[in-house]
Amino acid sequence: MYQNWLGVVVFWLLLHIGWVAYVGTDTVIGQVVNSLFTIGGVSVSLYLIWQARRRQMRRPFTSRLFLLLLFANTMLGLGECGQLVYFLQERTRTEPFDWIDLIFSLQIVIYIVAFGYFLQNRRREVNLRVFLFDEFIILVVAGSLSWHYLVTPYFEANAMLTFETILWLRYPLGDLLLLGGMIVLFFGLMKRGNGSSLLLILIAFHFQLLADLLYVVLERFDYPFPSSWLDPLWLATVMIVGLAAYRFDAEESFVNIDITRRWIDVLRLITPYLFLLILFVTMARQTISWNGLTIGLMIAIPLLISRQIRIVVDNQRLRENLEAKVEERTEALASAMEEMRQMAYHDALTGLPNRYLFARLFQDALYRAEANDRQVGLFFIDIDHFKQVNDTYGHHVGDQLIIDVTIRLQKKLPPHTVISRQGGDEFVVLLFDVEQESEVVQCGEHLVSLFRKPFHHGIIPLPVTASIGGTIYPAHAASRADLIEFADLAMYEAKRRGKNQFYLYESMVTNI
Structure with a gap:
């Protein structure tokens, strides 16, 4: 779905740019359609953020962050609706700062609040002292350049700083605050998660900064271009922010861009120094005469x-x-x-629980059975004629037979069983969550049937069966040691009666 929405955003922005470039905004229809493009794009962005917020309702931080982004993007839509109403009513905006400017300014303010909220939540992942120091360098440089190239020319033309000029500066300074913070934060967090969403937001804020700077320049220096031509850039900001929210994945681990980690870290470190170098070069060009000392510096x-x-x-x-x-x-x-x-807890040959781990599992099963008023069945298995296989074919064939028996038991027994190898050719099977004694009898007969299908050494069938004895908790005994002892006795009784059969300890007691 993300790829589909990415296509929608790109297609919408290209249509908007094409309309502004080829039709313009000088006519009534041009201005109205331009506003409708902006309002429609904002609606798409709000839908994407709303869908993203619905997916993250169980995560309070993410949900609140998306809500702030939702409010910020709404401001652009409301401001554009206000401008459209003014235009349709043929009204002129004459005040230096009216309610439409206030709404547009709120977009930047809410973005900054959202950014601060994000930083506050990720404070454990970010070295705040380093972050604030780098951000302060960027802000000093940006503020100095803004003062030199925007405020100083205004002073020269008007001889005083007005409230209107301060309001104009809210755009570049607010944007630079966001952009500088996002640059530092992006390269500090991209390796920890959701780097792709952070990258999209970083791109969006670049569009925002470019649009706002051009807007201030066009308005303050009377260039013959309408500021409405910048609407696609503002629209790109909110639509890309919507994509970033929609792209957000709480389980994402790494950003998917082809840059090595070393270069990422180098770029993160260079950013504040690069701003400082820009300020130094600008200062040198403005105030220093060129000579040997200047070149050396x-x-x-x-x-x-x-x-x-x-x-x-x-x-x-x-x-x-x-x-x-x-x-x-x-x-x-x-x-x-x-x-x-x-x-320590598993048999080296089969990987089954050994007698130590089985003892713990057995005791846990007895506790659960007592708590839930259930029974537990215990089966002691001895492979008939196993010594004959070892003597005839060798121990390596005997080991393979043990492995084959293990595999067959694991595949054919029900899930509520535990199988353990006690050593040699002896296995123990625990059947828990038993409601009736007949379930134990059925499981014992099933175990015998599993050995009636021959095992093979190559194409040679191995003449093995199993003698199995069984006991039931709590019918035959209440302790683990007694249950194991009685199951062992029942197994020997099965061997005495001719092998290849299952014998239940209760029948043995009755016969005695």
Whole structure:
């Protein structure tokens, strides 16, 4: 579905751009259709975010974050509806800051609130001190450039800073706050989860920044282009944010882009220094005369920044190597512990629970049976003529026979059983969750039938059957030791009576 919606978004934006480019917004129909494109695109974005929020209702943080994005994108739609109403009523917006500007400004404010909420929730995954330091560098650079290229020319033309100018600056400064934060946050979190959604939001905020900067320039410096030509860029912002929410997957682990981890980390580290370098170059061009000292300074500063980045990258690489070695040794230790646990509680030949693990499982089954007023059946299995197979064909054939018996028991017995190898050719089967004694008898007869189908060594049939004794908890005994002893006695009684049969301990008691 995501691919389908991606196609819808791209197609809608291309149609909008084509309309603005070839029809324009100078005519009534051009302006109305342009507004309808924006309102329709916002509606698609709101639908995508709403669907994404419905999928995440059980996750309060994600649900609230999507709700904030929903409100932010709604602001663009409401502002566009207001402009359309003004246009249809042939009214002119004369105030420097009216209610439509307020609605458009709320979009940026709510985006910033959503970003802060996201950062607050992910504070354990982000080094906040480093993040705030990098963000402060970006904001200082952005604010300085905005002041130099936007505010200073206005001062030169008007000789004073007005409230209107401050309101104009809310666009680039608010956007740069978002964009700088998203750049740092994206490269800090993309490896931990939902990097693709963060990447889409980062792209969307680039469109927002570009549109708002161009809007301020067009409005303040009287270029002969209508600001409505920027509507596709604003629309791209909200539609891509909608796609990011729809793309969000709570189980995603890694961002799906073909960049190595090292280059990702380098780019994250370079970002604040790059902004600083831009400010330094701009300052040098404006205030410093070119001579030998200036050229030396222009070379030394980038080298100094490069050296600092290199030190940080090397330290990070050492940390990653150390983490990799720790992780490797941890995995090796966990594997060794698992192997030791397997050896301690499972039979080496068959992988079945050994007598130690079976004792724990047996006791748990007795506790559950007592609590639920149920019975437990215990079967002691001894393979008839097993010694003859070993003497005739060798121990390797005997071992293979034990494995074949294990496989057949695992495949043919019901799921509410536990099979254990006690050693040699002896097996124990536990049947739990029993309601009637007849179920134990049926299971015992079924066990005997499993051995009547011959086992083979190649094409040679092996002459083995099974003698099986059974007991029932609590009918025959209340303790685990007594049940095992009575099942063993019943098994020997089955052998005494001719082998290849099942014998229940209760019948033995009755005969005595």
